Amino acid sequence: xxxxxxxxxxxxxxxxxxxxxxxxxxxxxxxxxxxxxxxxxxxxxxxxxxxxxxxxxxxxxxxxxxxxxxxxxxxxxxxxxxxxxxxxxxxxxxxxxxxxxxxxxxxxxxxxxxxxxxxxxxxxxxxxxxxxxxxxxxxxxxxxxxxxxxxxxxxxxxxxxxxxxxxxxxxxxxxxxxxxxxxxxxxxxxxxxxxxxxxxxxxxxxxxxxxxxxxxxxxxxxxxxxxxxxxxxxxxxxxxxxxxxxxxxxxxxxxxxxxxxxxxxxxxxxxxxxxxxxxxxxxxxxxxxxxxxxxxxxxxxxxxxxxxxxxxxxxxxxxxxxxxxxxxxxxxxxxxxxxxxxxxxxxxxxxxxxxxxxxxxxxxxxxxxxxxxxxxxxxxxxxxxxxxxxxxxxxxxxxxxxxxxxxxxxxxxxx
Amino acid sequence: xxxxxxxxxxxxxxxxxxxxxxxxxxxxxxxxxxxxxxxxxxxxxxxxxxxxxxxxxxxxxxxxxxxxxxxxxxxxxxxxxxxxxxxxxxxxxxxxxxxxxxxxxxxxxxxxxxxxxxxxxxxxxxxxxxxxxxxxxxxxxxxxxxxxxxxxxxxxxxxxxxxxxxxxxxxxxxxxxxxxxxxxxxxxxxxxxxxxxxxxxxxxxxxxxxxxxxxxxxxxxxxxxxxxxxxxxxxxxxxxxxxxxxxxxxxxxxxxxxxxxxxxxxxxxxxxxxxxxxxxxxxxxxxxxxxxxxxxxxxxxxxxxxxx
Numbered sequence: 001x002x003x004x005x006x007x008x009x010x011x012x013x014x015x016x017x018x019x020x021x022x023x024x025x026x027x028x029x030x031x032x033x034x035x036x037x038x039x040x041x042x043x044x045x046x047x048x049x050x051x052x053x054x055x056x057x058x059x060x061x062x063x064x065x066x067x068x069x070x071x072x073x074x075x076x077x078x079x080x081x082x083x084x085x086x087x088x089x090x091x092x093x094x095x096x097x098x099x100x101x102x103x104x105x106x107x108x109x110x111x112x113x114x115x116x117x118x119x120x121x122x123x124x125x126x127x128x129x130x131x132x133x134x135x136x137x138x139x140x141x142x143x144x145x146x147x148x149x150x151x152x153x154x155x156x157x158x159x160x161x162x163x164x165x166x167x168x169x170x171x172x173x174x175x176x177x178x179x180x181x182x183x184x185x186x187x188x189x190x191x192x193x194x195x196x197x198x199x200x201x202x203x204x205x206x207x208x209x210x211x212x213x214x215x216x217x218x219x220x221x222x223x224x225x226x227x228x229x230x231x232x233x234x235x236x237x238x239x240x241x242x243x244x245x246x247x248x249x250x251x252x253x254x255x256x257x258x259x260x261x262x263x264x265x266x267x268x269x270x271x272x273x274x275x276x277x278x279x280x281x282x283x284x285x286x287x288x289x290x291x292x293x294x295x296x297x298x299x300x301x302x303x304x305x306x307x308x309x310x311x312x313x314x315x316x317x318x319x320x321x322x323x324x325x326x327x328x329x330x331x332x333x334x335x336x337x338x339x340x341x342x343x344x345x346x347x348x349x350x351x352x353x354x355x356x357x358x359x360x361x362x363x364x365x366x367x368x369x370x371x372x373x374x375x376x377x378x379x380x381x382x383x384x385x386x387x388x389x390x391x392x393x394x395x396x397x398x399x400x401x402x403x404x405x406x407x408x409x410x411x412x413x414x415x
Numbered sequence: 416x417x418x419x420x421x422x423x424x425x426x427x428x429x430x431x432x433x434x435x436x437x438x439x440x441x442x443x444x445x446x447x448x449x450x451x452x453x454x455x456x457x458x459x460x461x462x463x464x465x466x467x468x469x470x471x472x473x474x475x476x477x478x479x480x481x482x483x484x485x486x487x488x489x490x491x492x493x494x495x496x497x498x499x500x501x502x503x504x505x506x507x508x509x510x511x512x513x514x515x516x517x518x519x520x521x522x523x524x525x526x527x528x529x530x531x532x533x534x535x536x537x538x539x540x541x542x543x544x545x546x547x548x549x550x551x552x553x554x555x556x557x558x559x560x561x562x563x564x565x566x567x568x569x570x571x572x573x574x575x576x577x578x579x580x581x582x583x584x585x586x587x588x589x590x591x592x593x594x595x596x597x598x599x600x601x602x603x604x605x606x607x608x609x610x611x612x613x614x615x616x617x618x619x620x621x622x623x624x625x626x627x628x629x630x631x632x633x634x635x636x637x638x639x640x641x642x643x644x645x646x647x648x649x650x651x652x653x654x655x656x657x658x659x660x661x662x663x664x665x666x667x668x669x670x671x672x673x674x675x676x677x678x679x680x681x682x683x684x685x686x687x688x689x690x691x692x693x694x695x696x697x698x699x700x701x702x703x704x705x706x707x708x709x710x711x712x713x714x715x716x717x718x719x720x721x722x723x
Contacts, residue, residue: 086535089563089570116540135535140490142514149517158484160589168487189484189632191535192587197558198637199616201721205534208723213586217614219596219626227600231617234592311589318595 020283021248022255024080024178025272028054030064032268033079034071038408039269039367040276043078044068045111047261050098051083051091053135053207054261066105078108082261083121084133086191086205087114096124103128111156113191118150129153131178135191135205139165141172148175156257159185159239163251163312170252181241181248182271182299183259185310187213187234187321235322240307242299243291245278247312263304265353266334269410270302270365277369294371301332301412335362335413336390336397338405348401350390356413357389364401366409374402417685420655421476423576424674425662427456429465431670436469438671439678442476442657444509448630449489450496451480451509452533453584455662464503476506482531483631484589485512493518501526507552516548527551529576533584534558539570546573552656557583561646561717565653574656579643580673581661582625583715586635591628608664613709623709625664636664639713642702645695646717647680648688672705 025041027033036044046068047059060068065081072079081102085091095117102110103125110128112118113135121130131154132138132147139158147155154176157166161179169177186193194204195212202208216231218224226232239259241248248256256279258271274295282289299307306327308320336350356362358376365371380398381387390397423442426432432443445466446454458466463479470477479500483489497518500508507527510516519526530536530545531554542553552574555564568575593606606612606628614624614635625636641661643650650658660677662670676698684691706712 087538087541088559089538089566092538092540114535114538114541115544116538119540119544137484140485140487140512140514142485142490142493142517143512146513146517160484161486165487187590187592188586188588192484192533194534194558194585195635197716197721198585201719203558203721203723205537206723208721216617217624218617219593219612219614221604221610221612225597225600225602225604225612230600232596232614234588236590316590316595318598321590321592321595321599323596323599 018249018283018286019252019254020279021253022078022178023272023275023279024255024257025268026183026258026261026263027068027268028059028261028263030060030068030071032265033068035265035269036272037072037075037077039272041077041258041272043080043108043255044072045080045082045257045261047082048098048102050094051085051087051117053082053084053205053209062101062105065102065107069106073106080109080111080131081107082111082133083117084111084113084135085117085207086135087116088206091206092116092120095120099125099128109154118152131156133190134158134180137189137191141169144169144173144175144177148173154178154255156180158189160189160311162314163244163247166248166251166253176254177252178255178257179248179253180239180259180310181245181256181275182239183263184238184304185236185259187236230324233321233323235305236310236316237308237320237322238303238305239310240299240303241309241312242274242278242295244309244312245275246282246286246289249279249282264334266332266410266412267302267304269334270298270412273365273367273369274298276367298365298371301330303329305329331415332412333415334410335360336399336411338364338366338407338409338411339396340407341401341405343404346401346404347398348405350397350399350411352390352392352395352397354413355389355391356411357387357391360413362411362413364403364405364409364411366406368406370403370409372403417651417688418654419681419685420651421576421657422660422674422677422681423478423657424660424670425455426466427662427667428458429462429469431456431662431667432466432469434667434671435674436473436475438674440475440674442478442506443470444478444480444659446480446509448483450483450493452482452484452511452587452631453634453663454480460499460503463500463505467503467505471504478507478509478529479505480531481508481515482511482533485514490514490518494522497524497526498522509554519549529554529574531576537563539567542567542571542573542575546571552576554659557641558716558721560719561649564655564717565649568653568655576657576659577650577655578641578661578715579647579650579658580641580677581659581665582636582640582663582710583661584634585624585637587632589632592633593626593628621711637715639711639715640706641715641717642699642712643714643717644677644680644698644702646714647677648684648691651681651684669705669707672701676701 025036511532
């Protein structure tokens with residue numbers, strides 16, 4: 001090989017290393033799907049009425065799913081459906097019909113954990129791609145080679161894998177690798193915990209998880225070890241890789257995944273928005289990339305717990321867990337959605353999503369990351385009559401805004 | 416005469432293995448924590464070789480656990496390890512990670528394969544999937560009803576192994592959760608298997624979950640011990656191939672008695688089902704008399720409804 005060829009090859013490698021990864025977001029229902037896509041997700045994952053692990057998430061009817069797929073396609077985004085339960089005998093009979101319908105609806109892939117579902121699903125819907133879920137706890141490249149041989153185009157890594165391990169994995173496999181970058185985490189190996197089954201007879205691996213890991217326990221040896229007021233518990237801080245996205249991209253992760261099909265619209269929009277900024281900004285100019293304070297500031301507005309980097313930089317310690325009383329993080333509500341804006345009067349038309357009124361401190365933000373804070377000074381109802389508060393869900397309100405806003409911008413308010 | 420299932424028990428060392436052979440065990444589950452999950456004691460290769468010799472002299476079998484969730488560093492050691500296990504002549508390896516299967520194929524190993532992912536082995540389609548990949552036995556999850564265990568057996572052509580006695584693992588984390596907690600409260604102490612630590616759920620005074628750490632992270636065990644002695648006929652009539660007694664956290668003396676009783680129970684039922692019923696109470700009486708006070712005996716999920 002000539003020197004020029006070598007250089008070209010190494011350049012290609014460099015640029016291929018910088019392949020822009022997919023930003024994958026959760027969507028508990030059709031509206032959340034639309035927000036996720038508008039706020040920057042390249043792909044969303046959703047649950048149907050069966051075989052998913054979030055029995056309590058809104059979940060999609062086939063009709064909603066079809067609408068979601070149509071919306072996503074129109075915006076150049078993909079839709080994956082989670083069917084990642086660990087099935088028992090009685091769950092098997094409907095799998096084929098379910099997959100046939102998913103294929104007809106045109107979803108881009110199904111996320112699965114149980115080979116039974118792979119086998120039955122494949123028989124029914126041979127053209128439907130399947131991704132192996134994090135529930136399968138894939139922690140090494142050889143396991144991924146197995147799934148590649150089985151015709152699987154993508155695996156979701158276990159949360160226990162480090163960045164160094166991901167690099168090694170990527171050197172050994174040629175299928176896509178998806179990894180979590182943000183959200184709540186199982187503190188156990190996913191799929192290898194039946195605490196909930198034992199504590200509450202709810203099957204964790206079929207969507208019934210009661211989060212018994214976050215309960216309080218007393219630790220005993222010969223005598224009690226745990227102390228009053230500080231019970232033993234196994235509550236992981238939430239994952240956030242917002243400060244380390246360049247490392248994830250350089251490691252070659254193909255899809256960066258945000259957890260949270262149960263999370264609010266405010267959460268999804270805020271988190272997608274930030275990661276969209278980070279990924280785009282880094283990929284546009286890796287050399288001059290700088291982490292911006294406002295991204296981190298923004299991420300914390302959606303935080304439900306303290307944040308940690310999980311296993312990416314080595315084994316988590318006591319600092320990556322939560323002990324004692326619940327934290328008091330500032331929490332924000334989705335107060336209103338911008339429907340329209342009149343630049344001449346500087347009045348925005350809003351749809352109320354949570355109670356707000358004159359005197360409240362609010363903040364506007366939108367998919368372009370334009371943000372500003374202001375005090376609510378004047379609001380009017382639909383008949384242009386001045387009002388003090390907007391108490392009714394979904395009511396249309398007009399409001400004087402200090403900077404221009406656009407439809408689909410959001411207004412948040414501290415709880 | 417009914418077909419006798421295999422009576423399988425864990426062993427923590429060679430000495431215990433010898434005594435459990437005398438007590439009537441047909442097969443042993445052993446291994447090393449570098450490769451296997453929650454082994455009763457660590458067997459290095461020379462000990463595994465001894466174990467195989469000892470067992471084979473007595474027509475018993477040795478299965479070696481290679482069922483850890485492997486990270487890249489250990490997956491590299493597998494080709495060598497598996498070659499050596501094959502050379503030693505172990506009767507099967509127990510695996511969960513498909514990386515093990517890939518390795519077996521790559522080195523063209525003739526090792527027999529038992530599939531065991533514990534919590535995620537819950538239906539016959541999945542068992543048949545791994546059978547197609549070469550598994551000759553599947554170990555079923557403990558979170559299954561007895562009906563479902565028997566249904567799996569009826570719908571598959573490979574061997575099925577189910578646990579009939581002892582505790583079960585209910586949680587496995589790669590994190591050092593006990594060490595982390597102790598650090599948080601400024602305590603020091605051992606966290607290994609022998610440390611004898613356990614958890615009580617704050618709202619359930621009677622709960623007693625052993626917890627320990629090893630190379631694979633943190634393990635939490637069930638609060639009760641399964642005891643399916645009186646239901647052995649259902650397993651035997653359902654053609655379950657192997658019945659396992661889990662010896663983790665049990666003394667050799669306890670295991671000896673339990674193995675002896677299950678041995679006698681299996682032999683009795685297969686020869687004369689009626690006699691099994693007449694002797695059952697005596698056996699149960701003995702088990703209850705040696706059962707540690709803090710460990711309730713129960714039937715696990717075999718007769719328990721779960722919701723989700």
